[in-house]
Amino acid sequence: KVNAIIFDLDGVLVSTDHFHYKAWKKITDQLLIPFDEEVNNLLRGVSRLESLDIILDHSGLEVSDSEKKMLAEEKNQYYVEFLQELNETNIDSDVTSTLEILIEKNYKLAIGSSSRNAKFILERTKLKQYFDAVSDGNNILNSKPHPEVFLKAASYLMESPENCLVVEDAYSGIEAGNEAGMITVGIGYAADADSAQFSIKKLSDILEVLKN
Ligand code: G6P
Ligand code: MG
Secondary structure, eight states, X not given: OOOEEEEOOBTTTBOOHHHHHHHHHHHHHHHTOOOOHHHHHHTTTOOHHHHHHHHHHHHTOOOOHHXXXXXXXXXXXXXXXXXXXXXXXXXXXXXXXXXXXXXXXXXXXXXXXXXXXXXXXXXXXXXXXXXXXXXXXXXXXXXXXXXXXXXXXXXXXXXXXXGEEEEESSHHHHHHHHHTTOEEEEOGGGTTOTTOSEEOSSGGGHHHHTTO
């Protein structure tokens, strides 16, 4: 029985993909290495430093650990600058109305995000009010596909994993949800992930999934 729903943030509730892309693009242009939307899709759900590793792997460029830290930090400065443009008008009405219905139906709601900017984004978009718990990149040691971020969210909600449903747009996130023993629902980029137990087109479709 599903008691709680854990939502990934970026790409599920809010479209920050393009901001991530533009911020990484500034870095890769400086380094004179290739980067495109296809590689950007591989970064969904992946931590900041691991994202840089994926980008560097695709370019063959080798960089020292200390330089990697600096580059990741610089990327985040650009990203946070882009986030200043974000506000509640960037949230789809399908998202807010679905969250309202789920609360009315007494589901517990949590965020399970790899991002260290999750709380900032939730505040800027006024989404924070909908959630009973936020598990994000600041409280985990291992990022998705490791299940830690979702298991923490479940424990904050005091629910066991099998009573939790995860909504994800990242393959790494679907894997994390499956690994956590939760029901997994793919949306957006992960809508056609074979490993997801359910697939939805828009967030409100989750209301149908919950009838199963
Ligand atoms: C989310 C995004 C990833 C991003 C990660 C870390 O999972 O989908 O693309 O790399 O968060 O984000 P951060 O805001 O901490 O750099
Ligand atoms: Mg995502």
